Amino acid sequence: MIEVKDLCVRAGTFALEDISFRIPSGTYGVLMGRTACGKTSVLEAICGLRRPAAGRILLDGKDVTRVKAADRGIGYVPQDAALFTTMTIRNQLGFALTVRGWDQEAIDSRAEELAEQLAVGHLLERYPQGLSGGERQRVALGRALAFHPTILCLDEPLSSLDEETRGDMCELLRRVAAESHVTTLHITHSPTEARELADTLLRIQDGRLISEHAGQTNQAPEGPDV
Amino acid sequence: MNAEGEHRRASGEHRAGSDVPFLACLLVLGGTYVLLIAGMLLADLAFTSPGHLLASFASREIRYAVRLSLLSCSMTALLSLWVAVPIGYLMSRFEFRGKAIVDALLDIPIVLPPLVIGLSLLILFRTWPGQFVERFIPITYAVPGVILAQFMVACAFAVRTMRTTFDQISPRQEQVAFTLGCSRSQAFWMVVLPQTREGMLAAGTLAWARALGEFGPILIFCGATRLRTEVMPTTVFLELSVGNIEAAVAVSLLMVLAAVFVLLVVRFFARSGAYEGLRL
Numbered sequence: 001m002i003e004v005k006d007l008c009v010r011a012g013t014f015a016l017e018d019i020s021f022r023i024p025s026g027t028y029g030v031l032m033g034r035t036a037c038g039k040t041s042v043l044e045a046i047c048g049l050r051r052p053a054a055g056r057i058l059l060d061g062k063d064v065t066r067v068k069a070a071d072r073g074i075g076y077v078p079q080d081a082a083l084f085t086t087m088t089i090r091n092q093l094g095f096a097l098t099v100r101g102w103d104q105e106a107i108d109s110r111a112e113e114l115a116e117q118l119a120v121g122h123l124l125e126r127y128p129q130g131l132s133g134g135e136r137q138r139v140a141l142g143r144a145l146a147f148h149p150t151i152l153c154l155d156e157p158l159s160s161l162d163e164e165t166r167g168d169m170c171e172l173l174r175r176v177a178a179e180s181h182v183t184t185l186h187i188t189h190s191p192t193e194a195r196e197l198a199d200t201l202l203r204i205q206d207g208r209l210i211s212e213h214a215g216q217t218n219q220a221p222e223g224p225d226v
Numbered sequence: 227m228n229a230e231g232e233h234r235r236a237s238g239e240h241r242a243g244s245d246v247p248f249l250a251c252l253l254v255l256g257g258t259y260v261l262l263i264a265g266m267l268l269a270d271l272a273f274t275s276p277g278h279l280l281a282s283f284a285s286r287e288i289r290y291a292v293r294l295s296l297l298s299c300s301m302t303a304l305l306s307l308w309v310a311v312p313i314g315y316l317m318s319r320f321e322f323r324g325k326a327i328v329d330a331l332l333d334i335p336i337v338l339p340p341l342v343i344g345l346s347l348l349i350l351f352r353t354w355p356g357q358f359v360e361r362f363i364p365i366t367y368a369v370p371g372v373i374l375a376q377f378m379v380a381c382a383f384a385v386r387t388m389r390t391t392f393d394q395i396s397p398r399q400e401q402v403a404f405t406l407g408c409s410r411s412q413a414f415w416m417v418v419l420p421q422t423r424e425g426m427l428a429a430g431t432l433a434w435a436r437a438l439g440e441f442g443p444i445l446i447f448c449g450a451t452r453l454r455t456e457v458m459p460t461t462v463f464l465e466l467s468v469g470n471i472e473a474a475v476a477v478s479l480l481m482v483l484a485a486v487f488v489l490l491v492v493r494f495f496a497r498s499g500a501y502e503g504l505r506l
Binding site for chain 1: 398406
């Protein structure tokens, strides 16, 4: 479960205040909003990549507000995939397990399993240069899921894909989230993506957070749209 | 306005002008510089002969200077990388109070006249901390001093190169590495540093080449003692000062050859190295 209470994130002159929401365990949450409305800042705060000015973040009931990103156990897929330039796809998929000191056999086996699940088996020995947008996102997703996280955060993972690939990826995300039993927070500005994927739909609008499923409006002051 | 212009305006027709004058300007301006470089080298070559080169190599003093130059430049390049990588990373990734001052300090060896660096080093080693170090390692007027004088200038160029290298690597990959369980040092060694291979080669080469040409600080800080602190630029200076222009030109050409050789070797390794990640 992802629970955010009275979160305030600031970046320069921009501020998003009193953000509260909850995404129940094993469900798919989508956070929508216009470009540069602060969605990514909220996601980064949850992942531990941005220090919040105020508020609390709870993952599966545990307060992680002051916990380092490395210790939060969140699978994170950034918008540009950010694949590691000097590693083969096999090594990218096994990276989190290498860091955790798994033995090589187990790492290889998990990488093969992920490659099959995400249909990137033919890319295992390649480097990220020259992969298509869809392939990059699938590898980034596999890399994030490798260590069996309970939380998955996706930052506009489909924004650079063409319509057909986007449809395939939506299906894949749905299936993977269900198979992995992860709690997912997915950021997008696309209503289509939101409709297709969301169990819980959240929207940042004029500096306020609206939870559409619960139909509740979070009282947040008007923030500048940067 | 003439009739043709009126007609074109009326018909909405547009024709871009010729590119020839622009390209000709670029060629003339750029070509002058390239010709000057080639001209200088050709003039040197025409001035000397294989006999002069062999005679230079027969001299024990010159052989010592060549050896010391190659050794000290290589040491300087390694030391510069050793220091430039951490400084470049810190300056690229962290914001801290006084960063602008540190940044300006790092540029001082680049903007300061080399002679002043030599003089400043000399004064530094006259102070008690300098004298304390000299008790264990002879620096002033000794080989370690040659390396230190070269390092003080060359390292600043390596630092600039490494800073730019780290600036060009998106911090996003590091952030992903953090979320995958990496400490900062793991992210640095596993994700960031392997991407700096070309930058490190460039920084090392630049430091090496800069050190090879260093003369002023070495002259002031270490003197120009034959078979002791004489490097190749010192040889050129000493031979010139006694009117032996042939030997000075021969050693100059040796420096050119050494520099070209290093550049070629580095480029060869950069291209053939097993760095699949950069191959598109």
